[in-house]
Amino acid sequence: xxxxxxxxxxxxxxxxxxxxxxxxxxxxxxxxxxxxxxxxxxxxxxxxxxxxxxxxxxxxxxxxxxxxxxxxxxxxxxxxxxxxxxxxxxxxxxxxxxxxxxxxxxxxxxxxxxxxxxxxxxxxxxxxxxxxxxxxxxxxxxxxxxxxxxxxxxxxxxxxxxxxxxxxxxxxxxxxxxxxxxxxxxxxxxxxxxxxxxxxxxxxxxxxxxxxxxxxxxxxxxxxxxxxxxxxxxxxxxxxxxxxxxxxxxxxxxxxxxxxxxxxxxxxxxxxxxxxxxxxxxxxxxxxxxxxxxxxxxxxxxxxxxxxxxxxxxxxxxxxxxxxxxxxxxxxxxxxxxxxxxxxxxxxxxxxxxxxxxxxxxxxxxxxxxxxxxxxxxxxxxxxxxxxxxxxxxxxxxxxxxxxxxxxxxxxxxxxxxxxxxxxxxxxxxxxxxxxxxxxxxxxxxxxxxxxxxxxxxxxxxxxxxxxxxxxxxxxxxxxxxxxxxxxxxxxxxxxxxxxxxxxxxxxxxx
Numbered sequence: 001x002x003x004x005x006x007x008x009x010x011x012x013x014x015x016x017x018x019x020x021x022x023x024x025x026x027x028x029x030x031x032x033x034x035x036x037x038x039x040x041x042x043x044x045x046x047x048x049x050x051x052x053x054x055x056x057x058x059x060x061x062x063x064x065x066x067x068x069x070x071x072x073x074x075x076x077x078x079x080x081x082x083x084x085x086x087x088x089x090x091x092x093x094x095x096x097x098x099x100x101x102x103x104x105x106x107x108x109x110x111x112x113x114x115x116x117x118x119x120x121x122x123x124x125x126x127x128x129x130x131x132x133x134x135x136x137x138x139x140x141x142x143x144x145x146x147x148x149x150x151x152x153x154x155x156x157x158x159x160x161x162x163x164x165x166x167x168x169x170x171x172x173x174x175x176x177x178x179x180x181x182x183x184x185x186x187x188x189x190x191x192x193x194x195x196x197x198x199x200x201x202x203x204x205x206x207x208x209x210x211x212x213x214x215x216x217x218x219x220x221x222x223x224x225x226x227x228x229x230x231x232x233x234x235x236x237x238x239x240x241x242x243x244x245x246x247x248x249x250x251x252x253x254x255x256x257x258x259x260x261x262x263x264x265x266x267x268x269x270x271x272x273x274x275x276x277x278x279x280x281x282x283x284x285x286x287x288x289x290x291x292x293x294x295x296x297x298x299x300x301x302x303x304x305x306x307x308x309x310x311x312x313x314x315x316x317x318x319x320x321x322x323x324x325x326x327x328x329x330x331x332x333x334x335x336x337x338x339x340x341x342x343x344x345x346x347x348x349x350x351x352x353x354x355x356x357x358x359x360x361x362x363x364x365x366x367x368x369x370x371x372x373x374x375x376x377x378x379x380x381x382x383x384x385x386x387x388x389x390x391x392x393x394x395x396x397x398x399x400x401x402x403x404x405x406x407x408x409x410x411x412x413x414x415x416x417x418x419x420x421x422x423x424x425x426x427x428x429x430x431x432x433x434x435x436x437x438x439x440x441x442x443x444x445x446x447x448x449x450x451x452x453x454x455x456x457x458x459x460x461x462x463x464x465x466x467x468x469x470x471x472x473x474x475x476x477x478x479x480x481x482x483x484x485x486x487x488x489x490x491x492x493x494x495x496x497x498x499x500x501x502x503x504x505x506x507x508x509x510x511x
Contacts, residue, residue: 026370027058033366037380038062041357042235045073045225048363049256050349050371054268056260065354066226067237075257078212078224079352080241082330084259084339085252086181087266087286088200090132090314092188094270094282095203101191104129104285104313108183111190115183116162122170128187130171131180132313133290137166140176145427145500147178147246149446149470154182154245163426164504174293174311178249185248196248207275208265210258216244220253225354227334231465231472235355238334238470250332256350259339263348266326266341286313287326287343315341321372329360331499333470336360340368347371356472358383398475409457413488415439418459418480422491422507430491430507441478453478459488463495473497 027050038046045063049056061073096102108115108126117123122137130136143164146157161179168175185196192199197215205213214220217240227238243250254262265272269283289310300306309318315326326341338360341348349367353360365379411418419434428445432453439461443449448468453461456477463476476495483489489509493502 023052023057030058030363030367030370031060033380034060034062034363037359037362037366040380040384041355041359043067044228044235044354045077046351046353046359046363047073047075047077047079047256048349048351048367049075049260049263050347050367051260051263051267052345052347052371054264054346056257056264059256059260061256065224067228067235073225073354074223076212076223076255077352078214078220078253078255079337079354080217080227080330080332080335081252081254081259081337081339081352082250082332082335083178084328084330084337085248085250086132087314087328087339088204088252088262089181089184089188089196089248090286091204091278092196092199093128093132093184093313094278094286096188096191097282097285098279102128102187108187111187112158112183115158115186118162118165119170122166125170128184129290129313131184131187133311134174134176134180135171135291135311136175136177136180137168137170137173138164138175138177138179139167139501140174141499141501142167142175142177142504143179143426145446145502145504147182147243147249148500149241149448150245151445151447152245154186154247157245158183158186160426171291174291178246181249182246188248197251200252204277207277208258208261208272210254210261213252213254213258215247215251215253217242217253218244224253225335225352227332227354227470229334229356229470229472231333231470232467241332241335241470243332250330254352256352259350259352263339263341263350267343267346267348287315287317287341288312289317320368321374323372325368327364329364333472338364340364342368342371345371358387394474401475406457411455412459412482413486418488420488420509421511423510424505424507427505427507430505432491463493471497471500476502 034048043063044067045065047061050058059075061075061077063073065071065073065077097104105127108128146152146160188196188199228235265277269280270276270278289312291311293309295306295309305321307319315328317326323342323344328339330337334356335354336356337352339350351360351363362379362383416434418439419432422430431442431444433440439453441451441453450466450468452464454464456462460477460479463478465473474496479492480488481490491507493505495502
């Protein structure tokens with residue numbers, strides 16, 4: 001009997017040792033891959049934390065906080081986490097649900113009676129759950145020009161939502177929505193009597209000991225990463241973006257050391273070191289899919305073990321290699337990130353970067369593969385090849401557009417005749433002025449949005465954004481329409497990009 005018990009104990013000890021060795025080997029693989037990824041994409045910096053069985057098994061920074069400087073990124077370096085903020089907003093709502101101050105299916109009009117959608121029936125039926133599950137009928141990123149770089153308050157933004165036209169029926173199709181999370185933040189403020197930031201800090205950040213996490217770049221410490229992108233033609237340092245008006249959608253700044261506590265809380269179904277931040281019942285609610293997302297055939301071929309993908313509350317869920325994955329990404333100018341949970345492995349991780357390279361998604365894929373024991377795949381090599389293909393495609397597209405230019409086609413009117421103020425009822429005023437014989441366009445609600453207009457042909461100009469614009473816009477065009485009296489009457493903005501829909505604007509001349 002004693003001998004058998006000894007053997008059982010030895011086997012268990014060896015099993016624990018083998019598991020520890022396996023974790024160590026996995027961490028070593030992740031670490032080496034991160035170094036290679038940063039070298040491939042030129043940095044500047046990145047930070048990673050991995051949680052397993054309620055322990056932080058890895059937390060490390062790579063590269064530098066700012067291009068051309070030597071201050072290193074470490075596990076405490078603060079990055080903008082952008083839309084990873086949304087899970088903090090849904091957790092805040094969950095706390096209020098636990099306290100029976102709200103219910104997920106309460107009508108939004110109960111708390112925000114002045115808030116209106118384009119369709120009055122949708123306004124009357126809209127629930128809190130709808131706000132945080134991207135199913136209100138608007139297009140993905142619809143209305144984002146209202147919060148990005150603008151001086152509008154949250155209430156001013158929400159007052160303009162009623163002008164956004166839906167692209168699908170209510171609750172039938174996915175459309176990623178930042179403005180609805182702004183509305184969710186206002187519900188929290190209305191019910192709690194506190195600002196969104198104050199509530200999140202008091203009820204989540206402080207209890208978790210997330211002392212370096214802030215609601216605004218105005219409060220970021222000295223150990224903070226600067227964002228970078230190629231909006232000036234080559235990699236450059238950007239100012240830290242202020243998105244305070246959309247705080248409940250995208251404003252948090254944090255480090256991987258702090259966010260590892262958040263990951264532990266999510267995996268612990270609301271509990272952190274004995275403290276129940278939100279109930280297990282609400283943790284379950286937040287991680288369930290409320291709207292399915294279609295998987296394209298190319299997407300399935302690229303990841304054939306994925307069979308479903310859905311929208312949870314402040315999260316997305318899908319299956320991968322037989323595991324449920326709960327995740328969300330974040331993206332602001334020069335800052336891209338991922339938070340990933342793998343509940344069945346009791347594991348999760350965070351990747352924060354201060355550039356717009358694919359490093360964040362490459363490392364997300366790699367760490368996820370390592371943690372679920374997926375077959376080896378070189379995501380970094382695939383990303384590098386995709387970049388080459390994308391650049392080649394973009395160059396071909398530029399050549400096609402260049403070929404359509406009509407040489408020596410003069411403007412219809414004198415330069416000064418195009419100057420004026422053009423008003424869009426959803427967005428606000430856009431001014432065009434003549435300065436030193438050239439046209440300059442200014443988006444008045446967004447003071448940094450200034451562009452010089454370079455004549456293309458007839459009544460069309462190329463948009464040349466000034467360095468004050470941090471977004472890396474490709475080449476865009478502005479065309480002035482001329483009315484029957486030979487005067488400009490509308491501004492048509494054709495500015496391709498992946499995030500902001502200028503086609504939603506119809507600025508009409510008002511003077």
